Amino acid sequence: MGHNKHILRLLGVLGAVVVLFVVVRTMVVPKDFGKTGHFRFGAIEEEKAKTARFQGADACKDCHAEAFKTWTEGKHKHHIQCENCHGPRLWHVRQMNGEPDATPPKAYWNATGIVECKRCHVKTFERAPQVKSIESVQAHVTEMGGTFSPTTKCTDCHNQHSLEVK
Amino acid sequence: MSGCDNDDKDTSRREFIKTVLDAGAKTFTFGSLICITAKLRLPEAGASDGVVQKELQMPAIYGFLVDTMKCIGCGSCVRADKAENDVPEQYFRTWVEQYTFYENGEVVVNSPKGASEGFAEKGRAFQPKGDEKPVKGFFVPKLCNHCINTPCIQVCPVGASYKTPEGVVLVDKKTCVGCGYCVQACPFGSRYIHPVTNVADKCTWCYHRISKGLKPACVLACPVGARTFGNVNDANSEISKALRENRVQVLKSYMGTNPRTRYIGLDSEVI
Numbered sequence: 001m002g003h004n005k006h007i008l009r010l011l012g013v014l015g016a017v018v019v020l021f022v023v024v025r026t027m028v029v030p031k032d033f034g035k036t037g038h039f040r041f042g043a044i045e046e047e048k049a050k051t052a053r054f055q056g057a058d059a060c061k062d063c064h065a066e067a068f069k070t071w072t073e074g075k076h077k078h079h080i081q082c083e084n085c086h087g088p089r090l091w092h093v094r095q096m097n098g099e100p101d102a103t104p105p106k107a108y109w110n111a112t113g114i115v116e117c118k119r120c121h122v123k124t125f126e127r128a129p130q131v132k133s134i135e136s137v138q139a140h141v142t143e144m145g146g147t148f149s150p151t152t153k154c155t156d157c158h159n160q161h162s163l164e165v166k
Numbered sequence: 167m168s169g170c171d172n173d174d175k176d177t178s179r180r181e182f183i184k185t186v187l188d189a190g191a192k193t194f195t196f197g198s199l200i201c202i203t204a205k206l207r208l209p210e211a212g213a214s215d216g217v218v219q220k221e222l223q224m225p226a227i228y229g230f231l232v233d234t235m236k237c238i239g240c241g242s243c244v245r246a247d248k249a250e251n252d253v254p255e256q257y258f259r260t261w262v263e264q265y266t267f268y269e270n271g272e273v274v275v276n277s278p279k280g281a282s283e284g285f286a287e288k289g290r291a292f293q294p295k296g297d298e299k300p301v302k303g304f305f306v307p308k309l310c311n312h313c314i315n316t317p318c319i320q321v322c323p324v325g326a327s328y329k330t331p332e333g334v335v336l337v338d339k340k341t342c343v344g345c346g347y348c349v350q351a352c353p354f355g356s357r358y359i360h361p362v363t364n365v366a367d368k369c370t371w372c373y374h375r376i377s378k379g380l381k382p383a384c385v386l387a388c389p390v391g392a393r394t395f396g397n398v399n400d401a402n403s404e405i406s407k408a409l410r411e412n413r414v415q416v417l418k419s420y421m422g423t424n425p426r427t428r429y430i431g432l433d434s435e436v437i
Contacts, residue, residue: 039328043338050374053250054383079389084242088249119240119284120389126264126285126303127238130390 053088057081060089067161074162085111113155227333227426228371229398229405231414232307234431236392239264239305241281246387248282250372257358258282259369260309260384265436267302268294273435281305306436307392309384310335310356310369311417311425318348318357327366333426334373337366353421371395 032041060082061068071077083089114137123133134140141148146157157165239262247253247260261280267273272294278285285305312335319327319335326342329335337348342365349357349366360367372382376395380386385393396405414428417436429436 033325036331037328038325040325040338040341043328043336043340044330046338046340047336047370047373048377052372052375052378052380054246054375054386056380056386076389080242081386084246084387084389119242120238122287124239124285124287125300126266126305128236128304128390130236131238 051090053090054081054083055089056083070159070161074159074164076161076163085116111160113153113160117154224399225331226397227399228312228376229396229409230309230312230371230427231394231405231408231412232309232427232429233392233394233408233412234304234306234429236390237262237305237307238390238392239281239285240389241284242387242389243307243384243393244280244282246383247369250375250383251370253367254361257361257367259356259367260307263306263308263436265304265306265433266293266300267435268298268300270294270298272298304431304433306429306432307384308354308356308417309427310371311354311423311427312371313423313425315422315424317351317353317421317423321347321351323347330373332376334371334376335368336370336373337368339363339365339367342366353418353423354425 030040030042033039035041057068057071064082068082071082086092118137120131121133122137123135127133137152137154138148141152141157144157146152154160159166241262243260244258244262247258251259253259256279258280261277261282262285264276264281264285265273266276274290274292274294276285276290276292278291312333314333316327316329316335319329323345324341324343326338327335327348328338344359344364344366346359346366349359357366357368359365372380372384375382382393382395385395394405394408396403398406398409400406409428412430414430415432416425416428417432
């Protein structure tokens with residue numbers, strides 16, 4: 001019997017390790033882990049909880065009825081949303097409400113009246129032919145009989161919402 | 167060696183075969199019994215009126231279709247995605263690639279800033295030496311393919327990458343340890359380690375929007391309708407119609423990941 005002592009001791013240590021593993025595991029692994037797969041089930045709801053920032057052109061028409069009407073009558077309807085040039089509505093509404101952290105982290109839109117237009121309408125070899133393209137702003141202005149200067153903008157001649165020539 | 171003569175060998179072999187066949191027969195009988203029970207059980211569950219019908223209804227499975235014939239490379243999708251999802255600078259959840267085929271057979275791919283500023287005719291980062299003329303070109307928007315056989319979920323050691331019931335592949339940011347295995351496993355380069363949070367990040371097909379019935383930000387922003395999103399299990403959805411009416415392909419089909427993002431008008435040069 002005396003020879004079995006060290007085996008018993010070893011078993012004791014092994015048992016303690018197993019118990020410790022089980023205890024730590026139950027503490028560390030979230031309760032909803034593995035509910036419908038090898039992941040934390042609650043993560044789905046967390047992902048859903050984020051607020052949508054882009055809300056579509058219809059959300060803008062209550063406050064900006066006139067611009068909305070011009071846009072609806074123009075060629076950009078169904079193509080360019082308000083938010084493509086003006087930025088996500090959510091930030092805009094928050095700014096209007098005077099919320100402190102409402103400033104967009106980085107503006108990819110400034111509604112400059114020329115930069116946004118050029119992204120689609122200056123000729124690029126690979127571009128599909130369905131979009132009207134110009135060689136350059138200077139060439140287009142000259143062709144149309146205008147005077148080009150470095151500060152010339154597309155909105156100098158075109159209405160920014162209906163695209164009609166002023 | 168005397169115990170291993172031919173007779174004994176034959177006997178043991180016979181006995182062995184007998185045992186195996188016996189076990190096989192027992193397993194088969196038991197298995198078929200289980201099958202029969204299961205079969206018997208199914209109609210039982212369906213007996214209460216209409217309940218099972220409701221449960222068996224097809225759940226929403228999302229799909230994404232990119233029409234490269236329509237894409238004009240304006241980068242509206244990239245800017246919208248960045249604003250909607252706080253994608254850090256120089257990282258992309260979606261981006262647009264510009265494929266140009268030149269006279270000498272060279273194919274060049276450009277994607278300046280992921281096309282977030284669009285593409286300009288002049289000042290290309292990559293083009294052939296000399297005065298080669300382009301003969302063919304198109305744009306290919308890229309995003310997470312939300313594969314059915316996902317290498318990225320397979321390699322995740324902590325169960326942070328997962329698939330929702332609708333087939334959308336997502337990252338649990340609280341569980342992710344940022345080891346980057348999934349970034350390497352993805353054959354499409356759709357994932358990156360977020361420089362601020364240090365966890366894996368990727369296109370979610372705007373899961374927070376689509377679960378509320380909205381379109382993903384890139385689909386909303388696309389001015390030419392090059393991106394279609396919807397429920398492929400609904401025969402009347404826009405994407406189901408588009409998938410019926412067009413011949414579609416996937417990227418890198420040889421990888422066997424079975425992507426849910428499909429493309430119209432891919433050339434074999436597109437990688």
